[in-house]
Amino acid sequence: MENNEHNKIEFTGERMINHPESLMYKVSLERYRFAANFVDGKDILDISCGSGYGSNYLAKMAKSVFGVDIDAGTVEYCKKKYIRNNLDFLCIEKDHKIESFENRFDVVVSLETIEHIKEYEYFLKNLKLYLKENGLLILSTPNNFRKINPPENRFHAYEFDILELYEIVKKLFPSHAISLHGQCQTNVRRSEAARKQISLRKAMQYIIKKIYDFDKKHLDTFKRLEHLKIYQYLSKIQGTFEGDISICKINETEDFFNPLISVFVISKEKTVIW
Secondary structure, three states: OEOOOOOOOOOOOOOOOOOOOOHHHHHHHHHHHHHHHHOOOOEEEEEOOOOOHHHHHHHOOOOEEEEEEOOHHHHHHHHHHEOOOOEEEEEOOOOOOOHHHOOOEEEEEEEOOHHHOOOHHHHHHHHHHHEEEEEEEEEEEEEOOOOOOOOOOOOOOOOEOHHHHHHHHHHHOOOOEEEEEEEEEEEEEHHHHHOOOOOHHHHHHHHHHHHHHHHHHHHOOHHHHOOOHHHHHHHHHHOOOOOOOOEEEOOOOOOOEEEEEEEEEEEOOOOOOO
């Protein structure tokens, strides 16, 4: 149940809030809808739950949901806004193992979290400990196919290329099946992203991005041109997606189109059906 009598939290540009008209929110919610395919009747940990809308969504199907976050104010907001018998929220310490969570959850959901953590291998090992014997981990993070580190996003410690993180996960979960997915397909193929030389397209992307960033900060004129074909063409040059927020399966051995978001399903099962 959603309680509308609650305190508001500030939108920083990073911690998502429930704003149904926002494309950023819709993209984020779609990842929780994907995760919902695996939670029916199970005990769920939503780690770094943010403003809680995703934990609340999963609680509609799950046996229980535990949403955790490092920000005390955000956790209090969640407790007041989302009230269900099978839903609870807890404030935790960053980069800290929670012993009471060990071997407790059927599914651990970690969406857009690992890029904030410097000791990411320690973080993944803890998530593995929180899972029951045959538990399942759903992990998502921005796909750094342009190999830009340190990240442009000031909230991020490190951003992973989709196959880079795939190899890290394989090492830490050697006995697990890993299903690789992507959200928001770009117009950049895997082979193109791997090229080291600077292309004309990349130079144009850089220039256009700078123009867009300046306009958004100071003028906001492009907002009025979204219906024009030239605006849509420039958006394609940037490597953005065309509004398709769905999540699709990726074969890591192919020359696939890079997604904006990498989504991993990690399970003890031989095959993950979705």
